[in-house]
Each structure stands twice: as structure tokens, then as C-alpha cells.
Amino acid sequence: MNIVVLVKQVFDTEAKIVIGGDGKIDDSNVTQIMNPYDENAIEEGLVLKEKFGGEVIAVSVGTDKAQETLRTALAMGADRAVLVNDPAIKAASDEYAASQALAKVISGLNPDIILTGRVAIDYGSKIAGRVAEALSIPHVNTVTKIEVDGAKAVAIREVDGGSEVIEVTLPAVFSAQKSLNSPRYPNVAGIMKAKKKEMKTVTLADLGLDPATVTGKLQILGYSLPPARKAGRVVEGEPAQAAAELARLLRGEAKVI
Numbered sequence: 001m002n003i004v005v006l007v008k009q010v011f012d013t014e015a016k017i018v019i020g021g022d023g024k025i026d027d028s029n030v031t032q033i034m035n036p037y038d039e040n041a042i043e044e045g046l047v048l049k050e051k052f053g054g055e056v057i058a059v060s061v062g063t064d065k066a067q068e069t070l071r072t073a074l075a076m077g078a079d080r081a082v083l084v085n086d087p088a089i090k091a092a093s094d095e096y097a098a099s100q101a102l103a104k105v106i107s108g109l110n111p112d113i114i115l116t117g118r119v120a121i122d123y124g125s126k127i128a129g130r131v132a133e134a135l136s137i138p139h140v141n142t143v144t145k146i147e148v149d150g151a152k153a154v155a156i157r158e159v160d161g162g163s164e165v166i167e168v169t170l171p172a173v174f175s176a177q178k179s180l181n182s183p184r185y186p187n188v189a190g191i192m193k194a195k196k197k198e199m200k201t202v203t204l205a206d207l208g209l210d211p212a213t214v215t216g217k218l219q220i221l222g223y224s225l226p227p228a229r230k231a232g233r234v235v236e237g238e239p240a241q242a243a244a245e246l247a248r249l250l251r252g253e254a255k256v257i
Helices: 034-050 066-076 087-092 095-107 128-135 188-194 239-252
Strands: 002-007 010-011 032-034 053-060 082-085 113-117 139-149 152-159 162-169 173-177 199-202
Touching: 002 034, 010 066, 010 095, 010 199, 032 034, 032 066, 032 152, 034 066, 034 113, 034 139, 053 066, 066 082, 066 188, 066 199, 082 095, 087 095, 113 128, 128 139, 128 173, 139 162, 152 173, 188 199
Parallel strands: 002 053, 002 113, 053 082, 082 199, 113 173, 139 173
Antiparallel strands: 010 032, 139 152, 152 162
């Protein structure tokens, strides 16, 4: 079974966001990690490989820094990796442009299953649907369980107030929810093996894509940090007095009651 897992490098959730002098986010001193939901996708790919055989291929779009995240996927157990690194993709910087490149890579790998996280924690992007549309194959989002039977798969996905069971014909794209599994941690042996595994870097030209046609649909006009949070207030006095004053402030100033 050929399994492709799409991963994205994102800022660590503890990272401090800094806007540089050029008005863009400065990532020079920021720790970047694999998108947490993509960890679940990698894990599911490894579970399927252990059950059915085949290989797990990690694929990403990004700069040279994204190699770190792909190395993490390799250390977890993925067999090889492909990175799409092209200035045109970076300039476009949106889901549409990335999905076109990813779809082209995937089509050349002939996968049975494509896995990825349900959402990226940085920009909230959900690229799986775009990739599935570009490949004209089914897509099941927010998956909490996958069972493969020959050329078909049954997936359970979260919906408001419950769950939904969907059967699809493979190949198909599945977006992992955190409850799908518990990702394994790379061990020392896995990290050492990852250094020797294949990581291929390709450009749009290598994929046979014209950079002029892989253009973004989103234009970022600028970045700004949220206003600084105001300091809290301490309501002093006797309990009854303080409670009455607090109620007045919540009603009159905060307007939450």
C-alpha cells in the first residue's frame, strides 16, 4: 500500500510573534515544528503500513527549513520524503498554490491513501479538500477512525452532535482529528535512520508546472499584533460591598451581564 502524508511546518505554539521592519512576520529566531494534527496523520500512515505493508511518503511545501519537519516524519518511521521548494510558491503563499503543487507530486506517487491533519494551527488552513478536488478523488474530513478493506475504506468522522460513517473508494484523502490516534515519538534509532533516508527536493519546473499558472488567490496586505491586554482591576472592600461593585462594573463597563 502506498501512503502519502502531507505535513506542514508551523510555529511552535509557545513562540513569540514578532513583526519585522518590513511589516512581515520575523521567523529567524522562532522554533518551528510539525503541525500537531499532521503528527496524527503520520501515525495513521505508519499503522496502515504495519498492517498492509508498502511505504509511507511524507510530502511538504516550504523552504529549506521545512526539511527539519520532514526529518521528524522520517524519524517517526516514514520511508522517504519530498519537499516542494520554489520561490513562486513562497511568493503566492496560500492554500491554492500549495495544493496545485502537492497534487502534482501526489499524482506521480500513485498512492492508495493520502493523509494530512484536519487543519494547520498557524493560518487555520485546510488544504486536504483542495488537494482532493485537484486530484478528483474523495475526501473525508475530521476523521477519528479509518478501516481499509481492499479498494475501499470506511471512515468515521466528527459532526455536530455525533459522528458520521462514510465509505469511499480508494484512492482518497483523509484529514486526521487528534482523537484518531496517539502519535509515537521519534526514538534515537529512528533519528539516526532518518539521516540516511531519501529526501528529494523539487521545484515547480521539476513537476512540469509553470510558475505563472501556480498563482495564489489570497493577497496578504499586512500583519499586525493584537492590542496589548489592559491590566486587571482589583475590587477591594467588604465581601458584600465588593460583590456589588463587581456587578456594577460587569454591567456598566464590561457589559457582559
